[in-house]
Amino acid sequence: MTNGKQLMKLFTAQLKTMFREKQVWFWNLFFPVILMVLFMIIFGGGSSSDFKAKVALVKPQSNAAADTLEAGLRKMPVLEWKTEQAVSREQADTWIKDKDVDAVIILPQRENAGNIQLIVNAENETNATSQAVAGILQQYVQQASYAAAGVEPAFTLETSVLSSGSKDLSSADFLLTGMIALSVAQAGLFGMVDMVEIRRSGLLKRLRMTPLSMGLYGMGGMMVRFVLSFVQIVLLSLIGVYGFGANLHMDLPTLIVAFFVGVLAFNALGYLFSSFSKSIEAYMGMANIASFLMMFLSGIFFATSGLPDWLKPVTQVIPLTYFVEGMRGGMVYGSGFLTSSFWSGMGILALWGAMAFSLGALIYRKGKAEAR
Template identity: 55%
Template sequence: MFLSPLPERNGGIEINNFHQFKMMFFAQLKLTLREKQAWFWGIFFPVILMVIFMLIFSGGSDEEFQTEVAVVEPNPNPASDRMLGQISELPVFEVKSGKPVPRDKAEEWVKEQEVDAAIILPESPEASSVFLVVNKENEQGAAAQAVYGILDKFVQQANLSAAGAAPTFDLKFESITSGNNDLSYSDFLLTGMIALSIAQGGMFGMVDLVEMRRKGLIKRLRMTPASMGLFGLSDMVMRLLFSIVQIVLLSLIGVLFFGASLYINPISLIIVFLIGALSFNALGYFFSAFSKTTEAYMGVANIVSFVMMFLSGVFFPVETMPEWLQPISNILPLTYFADGLRASMVYETSAANAALWAGIGILVIWGAITFILGSLLYKSKAIAADR
């Protein structure tokens, strides 16, 4: 699409397309490598960002939930003894000291936040109340709400047993995945951070076009025999190389330091990576087309990046978001790029998978539309400048 079958002349010397592309590529690579900011934002910043979020979110996320409680048995009786035995057998409850304690001691532990809650058992076989005591400051906390929910289900079960009605069904928990391998939170976060880093590299990487247009360099380049298509292609290839460095470096850090497990399908990964990186480059190209200053470009890129960072399933699955937000997430390109990287890097999904290609199709649509709009804007500005 970018290549012209005819050689171009510069001062009577023929310059074929490959030689012209090679000179442009190495010129842009040298300029980029000389820029310390390019190294920081392209390589070191994604690493720092991923390490921070992995430290915050991945620690202990794969462990089973367990909460420490105190149990008070004011007046031991057959009903309270039975409930105490059943509570002690629940794996989610760790009974502090391993036995009932006086109520004042239990309440002191709750106040000092040494336990998440205190469970007060019935005083007599005729008593119908089981009390749950929590710290008021943590009343709406996840641990207190979890203890309340578990204890509520436990009391309902005890009511059925007391009435002599044995339940017909019991609830057992299982988890399944759509792929061959289980997805831990470290795997989920690592692939999400890789997708975010590559996306930000594309969206922020075209800022140099704004500066070149402002200084009139693009106009001067149009007056030379140089091909603008080859100029754009060389810039994209250079940025793809940066993205390859990002994906390799971030993967090594995730696997070696945070215990992430990767099961890569090379063909699927190459397809998703190339389409995703090019799509976000096109998005950055579109931003540069209507931004008159570097500040304006960075403002737009920051807003879009911030929205996609938290609504595209980078840190948490889209399904856990409020229902009214999910339709927004389902149209954002980063959602499908992150899903595609997880499918190809963790689930080892084949390139023949229909769901994978559905996400790739949405990335292609985003890339094509933004590239066409950006090209039209550049063309209209060029025509206006020539008049």
């Protein structure tokens, strides 16, 4: 049998074996989908036109100033009012405690002076909705104060966004590509768990005693993981585009290079973990720690520029950082692969893979993790 035919038979056999396991379907297909949907909902946010905050109004005294303030507030489209009329302070406090409203606005009692109060639930004080309502109310109070004093503001703020990608790039696109990179990386980190089992059961030793080429066996397994990672990218992209309105601007050469280098590098890391793990539990523990640490330090959910200065150097040595940047370059930014930053990132990612594979192969050859 030629090497080509042997490779295809090994590939087909390993593909069938992998997809017979229900856990593979869950952890490699359904779990990434569930994870991405949850994080897209939590971190993806939405456009300002979709934002709504449910609020209630307390007006201790009816006077011209309070009536003017109320009229202006009720015209704001981002505020969804619990009732059309002002309510008592006691009722408003009850709604806040029960989380029936996001915030309560209390108008001043006096005609010509006083403070507008904003009350939120202590558990939600730092969440996005409370912060947004506080910012909106602060801006409104400032404008109302200028109007009451008859002063025209000397400066106004105009906000716009600029990206290295397409002009229609949104936070959903940024998060989607990050989640795709994370899912592919996790498939590699967790995908070598079967190596622990076949070594522990003695199957690996028996395979070495057969005419089977271990190199072809490993290549067949790698081809299976490439297929699985490709399915992940397609599935998650479809959900992101049609479920969350993400926009993709493909640059195929960049995407292909980043995909191949990333899959090889993270499978090599999984291979390294399997080389010295004496049990499946030990392997999964190390893979979980590595995945968790990289998840929040690699720009998956937010740009690494927002991290503390002492943490930024750490992001520059994490392989997932460069894989995420490469995948975003190929799926969103479309910046092309003829850039020094892209190839330096791919070089660091490839170096991680080469070192992990070499160390794992050395441990396997020396038999330190071989079952007895």
